[in-house]
Amino acid sequence: MSRKKLDFRADAFRDVLGYTFRHWAKQPMRATAIALTVLLTTLAEAFSPIFAGRLVDAVAAGSGTNEANWQPAIMAFAVMVTLFLASVVLRQLVFLNLIGFTLRMMKDVIADAFHRVQRFSTDWHANSFAGSTVRKITRGSGALDLLNDTLLIALWPSIVMLVGATVILGSVWPVMGLVVGLGSLIYVGLTLWMQVGFVAPAGTLANAWDTRMGGALADAVSCNSVVKAFGAETREEAILERVVGKWRKRTRRLWQRGTLSGGAHGLMLGIMQATILGTALVLWRQGLATPGDITFVLTMFFVLQGHLRDVAQHIRNLQRSVNDMEELVALDSQKLGIEDKPGALPIRITDGAIAFDHVTFQYGSHPTPLYRDFSVRIAPGERVGLVGHSGSGKTTFVKLIQRLYDVNDGTITIDGQDISKVQQSSLRGQVAIVQQEPILFHRTLAENIAYARPGASRAEIEQAAMQANAHHFIVDLPKGYETLVGERGVKLSGGERQRIAIARAFLADARVLILDEATSSLDSESEVQIQQAMERLMVGRTTLVIAHRLSTVRALDRLLVFDHGRIVEEGDHASLIGLKDGIYRRLFERQALELTKGLQIA
Structure with missing residues (x-):
């Protein structure tokens, strides 16, 4: 892996983690409470092996009928039970707090991304697939759940456990502390290197093709009427097959690299296990460890082994989360294009x-x-x-x-x-505008007309529809003004969509009116009626008419x-x-x- 690629991956991790921590900063009390509670939970787990060793030493010292043996044993047992119960209670508190913490973050992330996408320039939207944009936001916000879990209740306690085990073992046997500490650093370092330099680049490519696949699906589905018009279903399936094929190859490479990485982790863990157990046996042979000490080391090792094994999985989850959030974070870093100046007034x-x-x-x-x-x-x-x-x-x-x-x-x-x-x-x-190709929301007819003035009454909506010669076809529909128009208004004819857009302009009642050949989709009879209404609408308003059919501009000033x-x-x-x-x-x-x-x- 080249230095340039490693730097690129490091930049991605830095950007995503920086973005995440900025959102953590919006909930400082809850983030701190979760981190401290996880710390206490992990410390309770870390100290349990000490008392397990003391329990074994007390049992090995002689009969339980001897009060001198019974008191230390029962005390060690009581402490172990207390630490276990405390760990269970504290862990539940962590999860309960984390639910609200993460959901608030996901809500904010989606809202912020939508806020930016809505305000990106016209050129940006013209050059972006809507389906791809939606996929970036949904995949990225979903990955935030895994990222929070990985950082707060996975990596953080594992790091605490590794440091704690090193300190506890080192305070009794410095050589054991050195073995555990150095072995943990090598294991974590190699794991990070493999994930960042070997697995993560494949994840970035796989996600890029996942985004393209989402865009291709959305493009074909939203243009299904055109597909049907030309009998092009098989052709579209072939196009999608090519995209899916690329996605499959990139994803297979990602999964293969993840599998190889997992095998390497297992090998490193086996070497570390042999080193720790071998050191414990040497200490026992030299008379520097009691049976309780060996129990303590074994118990600590099994706890440590679980965390070390989990560290590899946590780092894999971290890498996957970062890959999934990269494109979302990139949206957040993009310039809006057209921005309000500081202090801009209405x-x-x-x-x-x-x-x-x-x-x-x-x-x-x-x-x-x-x-x-x-x-x-x-x-x-x-x-x-x-x-x-x-x-x-x-x-x-x-x-x-x-x-x-x-x-x-x-x-x-x-x-x-x-x-x-x-x-x-x-x-x-x-500024009211009626476009040549009007776009409607998949909402009711009343909501589409009222989009220009959300607070309009039903009477005002109907009056605008009458002026646009739309009222008669609306009331003939089974649900009237409550009829859903379909995505982009697909349930309506071109002329009907145009009249809804014109009604929306009537309701806006703006001083500046823009008409982009607003009657081009109407039949001759409707055009005459609408043209008369438009003449009334233009009175007293500054009106710009983009004219394609010059017959519509003969009467203009x-x-x-x-x-x-x-x-x-x-x-x-x-x-x-x-x-x-x-x-x-x-x-x-x-x-x-x-x-x-x-x-x-x-």
């Missing part, structure tokens, strides 16, 4: 005036900026259409208004407030024609259609020609 949008002032913006991996020294102003209540070829900068324009990305230079303001200096949640909470991140034409429909070689005119004429051909074919 934005207050009253009029909806939007201004881009000398904005330069460049996507992270793109070699050149999309916007360079870009400026535009949108008046309060103005209805503006964003037109242009795909990739011209229309969608980026509205994403920057929502602060899904930060600009490289310049400022974007709403009502004079720099959006980079306000709380993101307050900004997005006051102003159109901005984008081309490679620049506004190349500006005006209303009538003025732009009059530009002989204008981009807008060419786009409009092309769509009109395509519509005419379609009608002729029909």
Whole structure:
């Protein structure tokens, strides 16, 4: 194992343990109580062999009818029973405290991870499998249970026992203390080296493929309608088979290395056992140990042997826990991407005036900026259409208004407030958006509509649905507004999902409204009704309409024609259609020609 790989593994252990200890620090009293109780329990176990030896010496001294022999024997027996009962009671206290301690930690870890994932940038979510992310969180939080058990009620008492046995035996026979202490250090050191340098790297690779397997499963299951549409079940099974095959190979290597490591531990334990027992026999031969002393050494050894054997298992569990938590801890260390500035205050949008002032913006991996020294102003209540070829900068324009990305230079303001200096949640909470491909939660229709305003009454929800022309199809459903819509709204048609999203925008009642071709999924009759409702909704609100079908923007106050991140034409429909070689005119004429051909074919 190279030094570089060992350093990498050490970094992983340090990061995971540091993360765990930070969560321990949130419950200092309970963590301290558990550690002290485990210490007392282990000390009770460590001192038992001493009194076992005294009991044997008392018995070997002569008949039990002799009071001089009986009193030491019964005293040793009483102490052993007391230590045993104390150990049982203390161990129960440890477990009872550990339950609450670990569950609180798991709750905090899941909540913290979810908090961060929710706030990661749009790019991060675009490049991450949802299923893989969920797997990282669930696997990591589950591993925390094993990690706490390993550190607090496994490794900690084993370390106490090894140190205690070394001190106790060394105080009677220094050579025995040296044998036990040195043997324990060598055993633990070699065990750590094998787990960190030999087993752990295989565990990291196995977990990486476990994550990929979870992502592949989630991707195929969530896109099952597409799979069925193309009869691609066998093809998807073949893709998964390749991923599972890789996972199987990596996991087999992990298990094989764990088995070899276990064999090495057994060999080392056998050597240590022979050394300790051999030393005890030499001491007995030299007259330096009584039968009780030999009993003491044997009893201590059997206790010590159990802990040494367990230390190997504990270190394996520690390694497995660290492997399972690595990706969760990595989530915690990742930057959010778009973060609120210290002391950021909520934005207050009253009029909806939007201004881009000398904005330069460049996507992270793109070699050149999309916007360079870009400026535009949108008046309060103005209805503006964003037109242009795909990739011209229309969608980026509205994403920057929502602060899904930060600009490289310049400022974007709403009502004079720099959006980079306000709380993101307050900004997005006051900008209503209807996306071209609306996404719904697997919740009731009422909950999906009310997502824009959770405190809305049922009457307000129904009114919003009526305005969006959704009320009639909702009440026709067996459970009406209490109907569950399925994952991402799969139980509804495209047009129905769109109308629910539009109802959500009605209910938001925000001063700034963004419509990403909000009527594209509706049939002709519904489109007319919704278009009328949208006209009413836009009155008095600053509205941005990303236009793909130019027929939807003819009545807007102003159109901005984008081309490679620049506004190349500006005006209303009538003025732009009059530009002989204008981009807008060419786009409009092309769509009109395509519509005419379609009608002729029909």
